[in-house]
Structure formats: C-alpha cells, structure tokens
Amino acid sequence: MHLEVFAEGNSFLHKLDPRIKILVLLLFAIFCAISQNLLIPFIYLLLSIFLVWLAKLHFKTLLNRIIGANFFIFFIWIFIPISYQKNPYIDLGIIKLSWEGVKYALSITLKCNAIILATIALLATSSIFSIAHAMSHLKVPDKLVMIFFLFYRYISVIHEEYIKIKRAVLARGFKSGTNLHTYKTYAYIVGALLIKSFQRSTEIYRAMLARGFNGIFPLYEHFELKKIDFLFGIILSIIVILIYFL
Amino acid sequence: MNNIPIIKLENINFGYDSRFILNNLNLEIFYGEKIGLMGPNGSGKTTLLYILTGFLKPFSGKIIILGKERKEEKDFLEVRQKIGLLFQDSDAQLFCPTVKEDIAFGPLNLKKSRTEVKEIIKKIANTFNIQHLLNRPIYQLSAGEKKIIALATVFAMDPICYLLDEPSDGLDETTKKRLKDLLNTWVKTCLIVSHDKEFLRDVVKKIYVLKDGQIFPYQDFFQEG
Numbered sequence: 001m002h003l004e005v006f007a008e009g010n011s012f013l014h015k016l017d018p019r020i021k022i023l024v025l026l027l028f029a030i031f032c033a034i035s036q037n038l039l040i041p042f043i044y045l046l047l048s049i050f051l052v053w054l055a056k057l058h059f060k061t062l063l064n065r066i067i068g069a070n071f072f073i074f075f076i077w078i079f080i081p082i083s084y085q086k087n088p089y090i091d092l093g094i095i096k097l098s099w100e101g102v103k104y105a106l107s108i109t110l111k112c113n114a115i116i117l118a119t120i121a122l123l124a125t126s127s128i129f130s131i132a133h134a135m136s137h138l139k140v141p142d143k144l145v146m147i148f149f150l151f152y153r154y155i156s157v158i159h160e161e162y163i164k165i166k167r168a169v170l171a172r173g174f175k176s177g178t179n180l181h182t183y184k185t186y187a188y189i190v191g192a193l194l195i196k197s198f199q200r201s202t203e204i205y206r207a208m209l210a211r212g213f214n215g216i217f218p219l220y221e222h223f224e225l226k227k228i229d230f231l232f233g234i235i236l237s238i239i240v241i242l243i244y245f246l
Numbered sequence: 247m248n249n250i251p252i253i254k255l256e257n258i259n260f261g262y263d264s265r266f267i268l269n270n271l272n273l274e275i276f277y278g279e280k281i282g283l284m285g286p287n288g289s290g291k292t293t294l295l296y297i298l299t300g301f302l303k304p305f306s307g308k309i310i311i312l313g314k315e316r317k318e319e320k321d322f323l324e325v326r327q328k329i330g331l332l333f334q335d336s337d338a339q340l341f342c343p344t345v346k347e348d349i350a351f352g353p354l355n356l357k358k359s360r361t362e363v364k365e366i367i368k369k370i371a372n373t374f375n376i377q378h379l380l381n382r383p384i385y386q387l388s389a390g391e392k393k394i395i396a397l398a399t400v401f402a403m404d405p406i407c408y409l410l411d412e413p414s415d416g417l418d419e420t421t422k423k424r425l426k427d428l429l430n431t432w433v434k435t436c437l438i439v440s441h442d443k444e445f446l447r448d449v450v451k452k453i454y455v456l457k458d459g460q461i462f463p464y465q466d467f468f469q470e471g
Contacts, residue, residue: 164335165338167301167333168333171299171301171339173323173326173327175323181354185351188341188342192343196385199385
C-alpha cells in the first residue's frame, strides 16, 4: 500500500523544512478551530485551498481523501440540524430543522475541510520519516514519536500480509459464496493476519535489537533551516492570525 | 492435447514503476514438458509466475492458458484451480490454523466432497510423510516443514501444470530426494524456478534462462559437469 503518494512531489511546499510546517499547521489548526461564524472559517478554507494549489497535488487522489474524510462529517449533518435547541426553526411537518443548527453544521464542515486540506498540503508533502524526525527535533517525547512512526510503518506491513494471504487463497482457486467454506476461510484470513502480523513484529523487533536498537531512533540526517523556511513560517503565521482577527 | 500449449505468453511487457522487468517476453509450455527456469536475482522469475496466475497484470501482451486468452480477474479462477502455484515464501502460502485444514483448502475449492477431501489428505500425508504434522498449527512449524506443507497443499489439488518457485529451498537431503521422486513420477508438466542446478538436473528436461526481460534456452546445461 502506498500511503505517501503526496510526499513525492517537487513543489515549493515539498522542499520546506518539516519543522516549520508542523509549527505553522499547529497554529493554523488552533486558530481555525476556535474561529467563530461562517466567514472566517471560509477564509481559512480558501487559504488551505491555496496551500493545496501551491503543493501541486494530484487532484483525483486528493478528492478521494477528502470524500473519505467528509463521510464522517455527513453524520453531523444528520443529527445537528434536528437536535439543535435554538430558533428559528424551518418547519418540515414531522421534523423541525433549526436554522442555527444548519449554520453550526456548515461551520464545522468548513473548519474540518480547511484543517484537512492544510494538513495534506503541509504534512503529507513530507515523508512520514521526516515528519517523525521533525517531531523529535521539536522535543516531542521519543516514545510518542516512535509509536507514531511504527504505527505508520505497520499499516503497510499488515496490508502486505493481507495481500499475501489473499494471493494464497486465490492461488488455490477460492471463490466466495454463501456457504460455510467461505465464512470459515474469511475467519482464517483474519486469524492468520493477526498471527502473522504479530510474528512479523516480533521478527522486526529482533532485527532491530540485533542492530543495537535501544528504544530511540537515531537521527542520521539533520535538517537545515533556510531563509525561505523562516520567511514562509512568518508570513503564513501572520496571515493565519490576521484572518482570525478580521 | 500435445500440440496445444497449456501456457502461452506472447510479447509480455511488465515493469515496476519505470523499471522494465519483462520485455517482449514469449513463453510456451506444452503438456508433458518439464522446464527449469534460472536467472539472476531480480530478473523477474517470480514476477513471471505472478503474471501467469493473474496476480500481476502485464502492460501489454497476451496470456493464453488452456487455450483461452486470460485478461480479467474472473478468467484466472479456472487457471488457479488447474495450475498449481508454489510461492517462494511458504509463509505466503499457508494461512489456515492447522496443516490439515490448509491441505483441505484447495480440494474444497475444487468442490470435492468431505469424504474425497479426507482421502486426499490421507494420500498426501502418506506421500509427503507428514502424518505427524497434520494436526499441528502452521505457525509452530519450522521453515523446512512449512516448505513441505506448502508443496503438499499444491499437490493436493492435483493440478495439470505445476509452477514451483524455489521448491528445493531449505529442504534436507532426504526430503529433497523424496520431492525429486515425486516430481519424476507424479508430475507431468511443470515450470520450476530454482538456483539449485543439481536439483534441476534430476527433475527437468529443459532449462530456460530469464535475462534482460526475455527467455532464452540454456543449451549446454545438461552437458556441463
């Protein structure tokens, strides 16, 4: 599975120092989340769209990710307008929709999408390894960084294991149907997946220990802050703060 | 039967990202042919087997198996039921909780009845001498034992053609000899990927080499000492 599709680019944002990107994103996310009304979240959304444009990301892949994330927001649209306790109402016979509730749901949607897009534009344009690396430079506890990195690393390992098992199943002419053989096979696949990923992790842990791992990921390459990084960080931070006080 | 190839590849092109692995590759395997396939590491031997079984789709070219062109996933169901594939990594082959169930999996997919499957397990266990392993969980087996079980799961399906990726890898002398006997008596048609020259010399009649994305006959293989 290829999770770092957006990291392979050559845009301005790809070349920035990940430390700056993490800090700016943090600022962006906080100010965007606490902003009021509809106009300011909307401007944040425009800003994040601008960042995505700057990163020159593959549009179709991006759209897929956004749709996936908005699936969760969809539920907000079902519940909030019906349950919000504020006037005025839009009377639809059986149910009453709160106008304030609709506004509230819209505001959440705008903010979520702004933050998601900004995260993709800023963080997904660096490889996971350099993000983890930047996190440890920013004095995030080593254990957290390691959990983050291994978590990411193992999503693809488990996916690889799944592909292997699926091949093994297909190679012997399996065809799913509505029968016990099919259900049993699926159960075996899940079981095998659990055991195999556990085995894999044990093996890799051994391989890490064999090479002198002592709980901390050593940093091999170091980042270098350039003028352009500072400039980008300062300008974007000012914009983010200004939008908030608009 | 003898003049139609079981497997025919025409001008197959395949690569990973921008790296070309198979370059206008052609291959024919006729009924009754036993072929060994050699080639340097990374030359695309496993890739070729995955293309034959439909796990990888070539960029271009024709795959004709059992007289029919195979293009989509559904075309390969028949291929996979009639052509047995042994994976290079036995861990990739085995996934059921116990050895017995893993051997039963293929025959069950071929819609064999419970009694038939029972017979097959018994027969296979005798042939491979693995009666003592039948009820053991897969993950407790040693690497060599896993290889034998993986072979057993392929043989249990009694395929028309065997595609074996490094079958002799990690086997002890006794087991290797038994495997050679099996390949000589039981198997009619096969393509064996291996680096084990001595093993190949005893079981196949023809050697191909995969190099620079194409297949060449290895002329002097059987004359070499």
